Amino acid sequence: MGQVHVVGPNRALLISGSGASGKQPRVIVGGRAFVPWIFQRADFLSLELRTIIIESKKSATAYGVMVSVTGVCQVKISGFRESNSGSGSPKLEKDVHAILLAGQHFIGAKKEEIEHSVASTMEGHQRSILGTLTVEELYKDRSAFSARVRELANEDLRLMGMELVSYTIATISDEEGYLDALGISQTESVKKVAQIGESVNRNEGRQRNAEEELKAQLKINEAKKKIEQSNRDVEVMQAKLKEEVNVANARADAAKLFEEAKLKQSIVEEETKQDVVRATVQVDVESEKVRRRRMELDASVRAQAEAELFKKLKEAEGIREFASAEAHRIKLIGEAEAEALRKKELVEVDMLRLKADAYKEYGQAALATRMIETMPEVARAIAAPLAKTEKIVFLGASGGSSSGPSALLSEVTKGAHIVNEGLQAITGVSLGEILKGDSSLNGLERLAMPIALNAVVANQGH
Structure with missing residues (x-):
């Protein structure tokens, strides 16, 4: 016979004696086992925590x-x-070796x-x-x-x-009391650290307050700076607007002055054109008068011959003075026009253009006018050698050739022909052809009379 033993997980059953597995006791934890009497022995060990x-x-x-x-x-x-x-999760297994050692020591x-x-x-x-x-x-x-x-x-x-x-x-x-002293020392050290920490915290707090105050002041200064910058921007904008207004006013004034100058220039141009037209008409009138007077003088000389020579000479002198005065008047007009042109550059340009257009339009007539204006100088140049003579003696010639004053007129006419040929070679214009208006007289013959009279007058003066 025997006994069945049931053990819980907090106890270990050690079965020893004959019938045990080998010579080592059998260990049962959390189980049951039948232990026969006389042959086997059952011992228990507590596995509880101590x-x-x-x-x-x-x-x-x-x-x-x-x-x-x-x-x-x-x-x-x-x-x-x-x-x-092998699955990786820990698993509990019975520690038979430890239980047997404990049984050996503590059963x-x-x-x-x-x-x-x-x-x-x-x-x-x-x-x-x-x-x-x-x-x-x-x-x-x-x-x-x-x-x-x-x-x-x-x-x-x-x-x-x-x-x-x-x-x-x-x-x-x-x-x-070593530990107490060590505790006191540690306590004092901790207190000291605490005081230092408190002081540091207090200083840090003050520093933080100062930093906050500084930040606040910086924000205030920044706001003031922005306000000043905004005011400065407004002032700059106002200055720019004022400058633009001044520029616009200046441009308007300049445009007004420019328009007034253009208007004055237009007025001066019209007045100049009118002056040119009047001068042209006057020149034509005076030229016609000269031509008519020369024709009349020519006819009188031919009709009255030598008896009326003195009278004709006087008339020729008057004509010369008139021509000189007329030339002086034209010269004054030209100087006045030149002065006006110098003062008004634009008028000068337009005047030059008008003159160029006039020469282009009138062509040979304008050139002839200029040639006529210079004829008194030509006459004086031709008569200059005669002015050096003290006395002129006219001798008759046979064969119907001219004698006396007629010979003088013939020589002067030849000189005029030479001048006319020279001018024609330079300009391509024949003054004699232009002045042909009377079929009874050649063009150069009409010029010969004034030239001759000028020569006589010059000789008379000497």
């Missing part, structure tokens, strides 16, 4: 300072352990005996680690101390079938 106080009184540190350390550890017999399966032992064994082991490791640390290191870094104790104790507890679940330092004390 909390043990570890005290190390008056333990020497690295510099010989005696301190008392109280630690708290939690241990248990290792019933299960994690194992990594039949009381709870207090088991805890005392564990506490003795942990206290030994705790003292050994205290001997390598200073009080300051122990005080400042308890977690490092706990880690070193766990590292050393794990292996020994594993050999006992135990598993160290946790270990922490509960208290550290000494009878000489």
Whole structure:
């Protein structure tokens, strides 16, 4: 006969004796087993967590300072352990080796005996680690101390079938007041740091306030700057508008002056044209008068002969004076026109154009007019040699040739022919042909009379 034993997950059943698998006890956790009497034995081990106080009184540190350390550890017999399966997720499997070791050490032992064994082991490791640390290191870094104790104790507890679940330092004390002094020093240091921090915070607060005030002032200054910039932009815009208005007014005034100048120029042009027309008509009238007077003088000379020569000479002198006065008048008119043209550049240009158009329009007539104006100078040039003679004697000639004054007129006529040929060779215009208007007299014969009279008058003056 025997007995059926049922065990929960917090207990381990060790079956030993004949019939066990091999010579090693059979371990059952969270199951049941039939144990026959006489042949087999059943022993139980608790797998529950045990909390043990570890005290190390008056333990020497690295510099010989005696301190008392109280630690708290939690241990248990290792019933299960994690194992990594092929799926990657951890899996719990029964830790048979640890249970057998615990059974070897603790079957039949009381709870207090088991805890005392564990506490003795942990206290030994705790003292050994205290001997390598200073009080300051122990005080400042308890977690490092706990880690070193766990590292050393794990292996020994594993050999006992135990598993160290946790270990922490509960208290550290000494009878000489070293820790209290260290705490005071640390407290004062912390206070000092706190005061420094408070001062720094106060200064930072003041600095932040100053910075905020500075930012506010900068914003105010920036706003004022923008206002001043806006006012300056408005003033610049007003100045530009005023400048544009002034430019527009100046342009309007200039346009007005330009239009007035153009109007005055037009008036001057019309007046000049009228003056030119009047001068042209006057020249034609005077030319006709001269031609008529010369014809009358010619006829009188032929009719009255030598008896009326003196009278004719007087008339010729009057004609010469009249021609000189007329030339002077025309000269004055020309000078006045030149002065007006110098003052008005545009009028001068138009006047030149009008003269060019007049020469182009009248052609040979205009050229003849100019030639007539210069004939008195030609007459004086021809008569200049005669003016140097003291006396002229007229001798008759046979064969019906001219004699006396007639011979003089014949010589003068020849000179006029030579001048006319020269002018015709230069200009292509024959003055004699132009002046042909009377079939009874040749053109050069009408010119010969004034030239002869001029010669006589010049000789008479000497």
